Amino acid sequence: xxxxxxKFIRGLVTGDHNYDTSLPQVVVxxxxxxxxxxxxxKITQRNSLARVSQNPGRTREANLYLVNNSWYLIDMPGYGxxxxxxxxxxxxxxxxxxxxxxxxxxxxxxxLIVDSKAGITDLDQELLDTLINQGESVTIILNKIDRLRxxxxxxxxxxxxxxxxxxxxxIPCSSKTGKGIPQLxxxxxxx
Numbered sequence: 140x141x142x143x144x145x146k147f148i149r150g151l152v153t154g155d156h157n158y159d160t161s162l163p164q165v166v167v168x169x170x171x172x173x174x175x176x177x178x179x180x181k182i183t184q185r186n187s188l189a190r191v192s193q194n195p196g197r198t199r200e201a202n203l204y205l206v207n208n209s210w211y212l213i214d215m216p217g218y219g220x221x222x223x224x225x226x227x228x229x230x231x232x233x234x235x236x237x238x239x240x241x242x243x244x245x246x247x248x249x250x251l252i253v254d255s256k257a258g259i260t261d262l263d264q265e266l267l268d269t270l271i272n273q274g275e276s277v278t279i280i281l282n283k284i285d286r287l288r289x290x291x292x293x294x295x296x297x298x299x300x301x302x303x304x305x306x307x308x309x310i311p312c313s314s315k316t317g318k319g320i321p322q323l324x325x326x327x328x329x330x
Contacts, residue, residue, distance in 0.1 A: 150200030169252030171217030
């Protein structure tokens with residue numbers, strides 16, 4: 140996919156419905172240390188669009204980006220990072236679940252980024268269940284596969300496949316090498 144433009148529109152907070160819901164949306168969810176920001180940068184072909192930090196938990200709002208003037212990429216705050224305050228964790232969770240339950244779009248696809256070394260955690264499963272119960276189209280990205288041997292990747296793919304419905308697309312991916320990005324574009328945007 141050729142990304143010709145990416146424009147930061149603004150950060151959404153809980154209760155904020157003031158944006159164009161007629162444009163397709165790709166919403167990115169994931170734990171704070173699953174490589175979400177790096178993958179957002181890879182998807183948009185920008186090196187520093189999403190802030191990448193050694194300290195997870197930097198994304199505080201749902202960052203709304205307009206891509207190619209035709210669709211939104213929405214980068215949700217990461218969840219589950221223990222070193223943020225309980226108040227911050229609760230605020231991030233409230234925003235994520237508000238967005239899933241109370242916002243709507245004519246076309247929306249969700250990406251759940253999972254650290255391939257950790258697999259699907261309880262927090263990932265809770266979010267996945269909520270997305271499915273709300274009728275969202277979900278693609279799971281097993282990220283950071285460049286850190287795995289082939290046998291480890293095969294084992295985690297088998298484990299994750301056993302945990303989710305056959306209708307959910309699972310894409311092994313590496314933000315570092317770009318492996319899986321073309322499959323992600325095809326899955327999300329029909330390319």
